[in-house]
Amino acid sequence: MTTRVYNEIIEISNSDTQNFWHKRAQNSDGLKAVLLGDDKNAHSKRNEKECRILMEQIKDLEELDILDIGCGIGRWAENLYGKIRNYTGIDYSKGFIKTAKERFREDENINFYEMSVCNMTPEILAQKYNLIICTGVLMYVNDSDLEQIFRKIRDFSPEYIHIQESISLMDGRLTLDNFESKELKSNYSAIYRTQAEYEQYFKDFDIIKTDLLLDDEIGGRKETNARYWIGRTK
């Protein structure tokens, strides 16, 4: 059965979602694996745009100490490479963590850990970060886990946060619950929350820049888009 659920808070299966990402991690095209869709040109345009937007806002940071939550192949380690003092990436996909470790095996200051965002372990992550990044991850996390994730992010007191997420452009959220996606050739679950639903978690941050990310060329849709928020701890 395929399901699109409008306006209702329902839980998606964490294990199904983890399995979905486990399979994606076997894809040899890293950008395609994490950004989904088939259009290579759109992937690189989108990546460049995301990078440009973030770099513009964090110009004052000379050296970056980054925690990248749900890091995938370490796209942000690559995008910000020249400015990194220390980078920690966490992801619950064994395959992505393996690929990421291989890509940055020569860089002692760039480390990856297999870990769920719902279970971030302070013993490993007990450093000071001036930038916490979480892009394209929270739509796979249920509401019951979001509050504690943002509490942990706040506890790190990062100078900057960069959150980016697929959102619903409609009045209410859309949940794909084990939806049979022809495009992804897989069943797929994800929660497209509204902008307001996310913004209730940002009260400890001053949002300095937020906008929609995608236009028609790089994947904007009628009902959904991606929104980014760049904020500073108050």
Ligand SMILES: C[S@@+](CC[C@H](N)C(=O)[O-])C[C@H]1O[C@@H](n2cnc3c(N)ncnc32)[C@H](O)[C@@H]1O
């Ligand atoms: C759309 S990809 C984005 C990857 C990366 N943030 C980027 O922007 O390139 C989503 C990533 O989130 C990870 N992910 C989803 N749910 C997670 C969870 N509960 N804990 C850790 N990682 C998770 C997936 O394994 C996948 O790597």
